Amino acid sequence: xxxxxxxxxxxxxxxxxxxxxxxxxxxxxxxxxxxxxxxxxxxxxxxxxxxxxxxxxxxxxxxxxxxxxxxxxxxxxxxxxxxxxxxxxxxxxxxxxxxxxxxxxxxxxxxxxxxxxxxxxxxxxxxxxxxxxxxxxxxxxxxxxxxxxxxxxxxxxxxxxxxxxxxxxxxxxxxxxxxxxxxxxxxxxxxxxxxxxxxxxxxxxxxxxxxxxxxxxxxxxxxxxxxxxxxxxxxxxxxxxxxxxxxxxxxxxxxxxxx
Amino acid sequence: xxxxxxxxxxxxxxxxxxxxxxxxxxxxxxxxxxxxxxxxxxxxxxxxxxxxxxxxxxxxxxxxxxxxxxxxxxxxxxxxxxxxxxxxxxxxxxxxxxxxxxxxxxxxxxxxxxxxxxxxxxxxxxxxxxxxxxxxxxxxxxxxxxxxxxxxxxxxxxxxxxxxxxxxxxxxxxxxxxxxxxxxxxxxxxxxxxxxxxxxxxxxxxxxxxxxxxxxxxxxxxxxxxxxxxxxxxxxxxxxxxxxxxxxxxxxxxxxxxxxxxxxxxxxxxxxxxxxxxxxxxx
Numbered sequence: 109x110x111x112x113x114x115x116x117x118x119x120x121x122x123x124x125x126x127x128x129x130x131x132x133x134x135x136x137x138x139x140x141x142x143x144x145x146x147x148x149x150x151x152x153x154x155x156x157x158x159x160x161x162x163x164x165x166x167x168x169x170x171x172x173x174x175x176x177x178x179x180x181x182x183x184x185x186x187x188x189x190x191x192x193x194x195x196x197x198x199x200x201x202x203x204x205x206x207x208x209x210x211x212x213x214x215x216x217x218x219x220x221x222x223x224x225x226x227x228x229x230x231x232x233x234x235x236x237x238x239x240x241x242x243x244x245x246x247x248x249x250x251x252x253x254x255x256x257x258x259x260x261x262x263x264x265x266x267x268x269x270x271x272x273x274x275x276x277x278x279x280x281x282x283x284x285x286x287x288x289x290x291x292x293x294x295x296x297x298x299x300x301x302x303x304x305x306x307x308x309x310x311x312x313x314x315x316x317x318x319x320x321x322x323x324x325x326x327x328x329x330x331x332x333x334x335x336x337x338x339x340x341x342x343x344x345x346x347x348x349x350x351x352x353x354x355x356x357x358x359x360x361x362x363x364x365x366x367x
Numbered sequence: 368x369x370x371x372x373x374x375x376x377x378x379x380x381x382x383x384x385x386x387x388x389x390x391x392x393x394x395x396x397x398x399x400x401x402x403x404x405x406x407x408x409x410x411x412x413x414x415x416x417x418x419x420x421x422x423x424x425x426x427x428x429x430x431x432x433x434x435x436x437x438x439x440x441x442x443x444x445x446x447x448x449x450x451x452x453x454x455x456x457x458x459x460x461x462x463x464x465x466x467x468x469x470x471x472x473x474x475x476x477x478x479x480x481x482x483x484x485x486x487x488x489x490x491x492x493x494x495x496x497x498x499x500x501x502x503x504x505x506x507x508x509x510x511x512x513x514x515x516x517x518x519x520x521x522x523x524x525x526x527x528x529x530x531x532x533x534x535x536x537x538x539x540x541x542x543x544x545x546x547x548x549x550x551x552x553x554x555x556x557x558x559x560x561x562x563x564x565x566x567x568x569x570x571x572x573x574x575x576x577x578x579x580x581x582x583x584x585x586x587x588x589x590x591x592x593x594x595x596x597x598x599x600x601x602x603x604x605x606x607x608x609x610x611x612x613x614x615x616x617x618x619x620x621x622x623x624x625x626x627x628x629x630x631x632x633x634x635x636x637x638x639x640x641x642x643x644x645x646x647x648x649x650x
Contacts, residue, residue, distance in 0.1 A: 169538055201540040211531040213550050223549070224539035280539065 119183075120145040120284060120314040121166060121203075126180035128161055128170060135161040136338045139180070143284070148306065148315045150329030150346070152322060154361065157335040159318040160208075163286040166316065167203035168196050184284070201228070204277035208289040210269035212261035217253050220261045220272060224280040239279055246309065247275035248301040267298030274305065285309065287317040291324065303328050322362050326350055334358045401623050408621025417587040422607055423614055425587075427622055432589055433502075433597030434571055434629065437581065440506025440593070441570040445513040446563055452514070453521025453559070458547050477515035482575035484512040489579035501594045505581025512576055513566035520562020524555040557641040564637035568630045574601040584610075600626040 119142040128136040136158040143149050143166075151159050164170040165182060168189060182189050189199055201224060213220050221240045225231055231239075240257070244250040249271035253264070261272055270290055277285060287306070291299040306315060306328055319325040325332055326346060333343035334355075342355050353359045416426030452469075460466040488508030498504040528551050536546030552559075574582075582602035590597040604622045607614050 167538070169534065172534065172537060197540040197542060200538055205538050207535075207538075209531075211529075211535050213532060213535060214554055215550070224541075227539065227541050227545050276539065 118145065119143065120185065121316075122183040122186075123162075123165075124181045124183070126165065126178070126182060128158070128165060128179075129177045130173060131175045134338050136165075136335075139340045141333060141340060141343060143314055143316055144331070145314045146310060146312065147330040148310050148317060148328050149331050149333060150325035151316065151318050151333045151335060152325050152361070153335035153341075156337075158338040159335055160288050162335065163205060163288050163316060163318060166284070166286055167200045167205055169200070169205065171196070197227075201280040202282055203284040203286065204280050204282035205286040206270070206274050206277055206288065206290045208292045210266065210273045210293075212264070212269050212272060215261060216258050217261045217264070217272060218257040221275050221279050223276060240275075243275040243279040244272075246278050246305060247271045248305045249275060267294045267301075270294060270298065271302060271305070274302065278309070282313070284314045284316065287315070289318050289320045292320040299324075322364075334361065336361070398627070401620055401627060405617065405620030405622075405624035408615075408617040409624065413618075413621055414625070418585070419587070422585060422603075422611055423618070427598075427600070427603060427625060429586060429589055430598040430600045430603035430622070431625060431629070433582075433599040434601070434626070436502050436590065436593075436597060437505050437509060437577065437599055438567055438571045438633075440502055441509040441513055442563075442567055444507055444510030445517055445566065445570075448510075449514045449517030449563075449566070450521050450559060452518045453525065454547060454552075456518070457522045457525035458543060458551070473515045473518050476511075477519070479512075480575075481512060481573050482578075484508055485576040485579045487511075488576060493580055498594065500579075500581055500583075500596045502581055502590060502597055503593050505577045505597075505599075506593075508576045508580045509570040509573065512573070513570045516566035516569070517559075517562050520565070521555070521559045524558025524562065525551060527558065528554045553644075557644045560637055560641050560644070564633055568633055571630055571633070572601055572626065574605050577602055600629070 121143040123139050123141045126136060126139040126141075127134065139162065141162075151162060153159055161170060164173075165178060166189075170176050170178065178190075184199070184203065187194065213223060215223065218240055221243050222236045225236060225239055241250060241254075244253060249268055252268055253259075253272070261269065264272060270293070274287075274290065291302055294302065303324070306317070309315060310330075317325075317328070319329070329346045331344060332346045332349040334341045334349065334353075334357075336357060342349065342353065342358050344354075349358060350362060353362065413426045414431065415428050417428055418430075419425035452473075456466065456469065460469070485508065488504055488511075492498045492504035492507050493500055496504075498507075525547075532550050532554070533543075533546050536550060537543075541549070570576075577599055581596060582599050583596040584606060586596060586598050600622065604619065604626060607622060608619050
């Protein structure tokens with residue numbers, strides 16, 4: 109008889125005692141955090157609390173910061189992403205990121221989505237076509253752009269650009285998707301579309317989002333982490349954090365007393 | 368008494384407009400004068416014939432060809448090196464003493480008088496490397512003189528491309544070079560072209576650097592190879608203006624007109640290509 113193993117959620121990424129400094133300025137201090145597969149982790153907190161830095165540490169974009177310095181270790185599938193045998197370009201395709209302000213490359217819509225895959229050789233035009241369509245569909249923007257894939261991507265509206273940027277990351281076939289306030293400039297309908305896309309993507313991805321408000325965190329977050337001034341105040345199941353926060357600062361923040 | 372700001376605005380606008388027009392006046396005068404004085408000399412023979420009768424008759428064909436060769440040679444020697452160095456400084460160079468030294472060197476190179484480049488070319492290429500007075504020696508000398516312009520405009524054109532494109536490239540798993548090649552360079556191309564053409568134009572019109580390295584006083588034949596001497600328009604103009612007694616003034620201005628048209632044509636071409644690329648720029 110085949111043995112059925114029940115998959116328990118396991119840590120896709122782990123941050124162990126991570127601190128990050130810009131020069132002498134600490135942005136994050138002693139963060140311990142696990143990100144599980146097939147879940148959405150929402151990182152909330154007031155401005156300047158280190159949320160964006162946290163995301164950028166997870167795919168080593170923080171390496172690009174002048175005078176940036178990292179302490180502690182970041183693991184992906186148990187492997188330290190700063191090990192010398194880890195390819196940083198490969199890592200960034202496994203851990204994709206969508207930024208707050210959509211930046212379409214000055215190329216066509218098609219070229220934007222195919223950009224990442226094309227960097228890594230050896231795919232036919234047909235394969236790329238299929239990948240582009242699949243990615244745009246998953247990002248809920250296919251129907252709006254399918255007839256003008258050769259048009260410049262900057263011609264799209266802000267909401268479409270943001271979903272294009274999501275599609276561009278999905279085309280990398282990432283295992284982890286990081287989203288830094290992906291809906292900050294979007295109208296409610298575009299926001300809804302992005303959120304629906306994320307809930308679908310969650311089924312086979314690990315998603316970390318910095319939502320643009322607490323409501324969004326409660327709508328789509330499975331677990332929530334609350335950051336303040338570079339300190340991870342608390343984290344846990346969304347339900348627990350929102351209804352029975354352990355720390356009074358969390359309570360103050362989610363009830364809107366500051367932030 | 369307080370002057371109404373509307374009046375001061377008008378006065379300021381007037382002065383600034385006058386400055387702009389004032390810049391145009393000498394340019395228009397120079398062009399008009401050369402065209403009027405020189406147009407009578409222009410004929411197919413003038414462009415395509417060898418000079419005769421102590422250069423007082425015939426054409427300027429070998430000088431024109433020589434300048435074309437030297438411009439091409441300058442482009443070949445200076446563009447790869449200059450654009451390459453510009454890309455290095457803009458995209459790769461860390462901020463350390465080595466990079467700062469390079470930048471300082473470039474600024475200083477730009478300030479070196481062109482006759483010094485000529486002497487340098489004579490010493491290094493003509494004598495030490497035994498190229499003799501030749502198109503190679505002249506092109507290399509002009510190329511080195513042109514480098515600072517190309518390097519600094521390339522660097523500026525690249526740094527004016529938004530940083531966010533580089534971050535996006537990195538975030539999609541691209542290397543620095545992939546980002547440069549697939550995105551950044553294309554966006555910077557109009558600016559780079561401007562620098563290249565500015566540099567080449569200056570090289571095409573320079574006399575001092577070719578004086579000791581390539582230019583022939585009177586050589587009524589085309590160069591046999593790149594190791595041959597050649598006549599060149601700027602030096603020829605100098606020669607017929609100062610070294611040949613009884614020179615018809617029309618030929619002098621005709622030669623100046625050809626040189627000017629040559630340079631302006633390059634400029635026009637660059638503008639057209641630049642406009643083509645700029646229309647495709649998207650950010």
